[in-house]
């Protein structure tokens with residue numbers, strides 16, 4: 001059994017024992033919640049080497065996307081990635097940016113074309129070679145620690161659907177703290193385990209995604225993790241991508257009703273009807289803290305305001321920072337879901353995405 005990565009606690013409650021539902025690769029994985037801090041994680045945790053077989057490296061779709069970036073044009077990329085850039089610009093509008101787990105490289109490419117000095121690290125060697133050789137982007141293969149970036153090298157670090165995949169989020173955030181300077185911005189997009197869907201659906205909550213998602217955060221547990229390494233949450237943007245709702249329905253009906261088909265690409269009449277109903281549900285929760293995904297914007301400071309740093313949705317930053325706020329992002333759901341195809345390590349969601 002593994003101790004909790006966030007608080008070191010050894011007492012947890014079993015949520016369920018699950019398996020890989022995306023690719024059907026063999027193995028049973030208990031998912032637990034820490035009794036002390038609430039962090040949700042796969043326990044025992046498979047090693048980095050053991051996890052390799054859950055990330056097929058020959059992802060031609062991903063490869064083609066990266067190879068076609070130059071032809072896509074900035075207008076099209078701007079529609080997809082502009083909202084992300086816009087939010088980052090509120091904190092920093094130029095400098096050196098690192099994207100961890102860059103997937104198809106689209107975000108790095110877009111930001112570079114917008115004038116940013118960019119670098120990336122990703123587990124998928126083929127993608128790293130393509131992004132480096134074809135797009136001329138500074139890219140490194142492996143985990144973040146393998147890149148051995150110098151102290152204080154970056155102004156902005158982004159992880160789009162990546163932190164839930166890493167072996168130790170605590171070590172990853174500590175390393176990010178080392179390679180960033182004071183006032184640096186850290187941006188993390190991940191699922192929200194505090195959403196009611198997680199409770200209602202349990203094993204069928206698509207985005208638990210065991211075993212590739214080794215961790216599931218709530219706004220609270222993520223803020224605690226960040227505060228330990230000197231990052232204060234300035235803003236949390238919540239969203240419920242319709243794609244998540246559709247995949248939830250697919251998993252629900254597969255396991256509980258014994259009906260199996262691709263709800264997104266090959267929907268039945270019932271699937272279309274359910275999707276319509278789910279889109280009403282989505283509209284009701286989208287943008288609020290009950291949403292199924294969140295993007296956290298955190299700023300590196302000497303200290304966060306005492307007593308506030310532990311609360312992801314209320315945390316504020318000291319001295320000249322943006323006041324703490326919780327922001328809705330209506331209408332950005334699909335955009336972010338599409339862009340979350342840029343997952344690390346051959347990316348978990350990507351196989352079923354788009």
Ligand SMILES: [Zn+2]
Pocket residue numbers: 004005006007008009034035036037038039
């Ligand atoms: Zn814990």
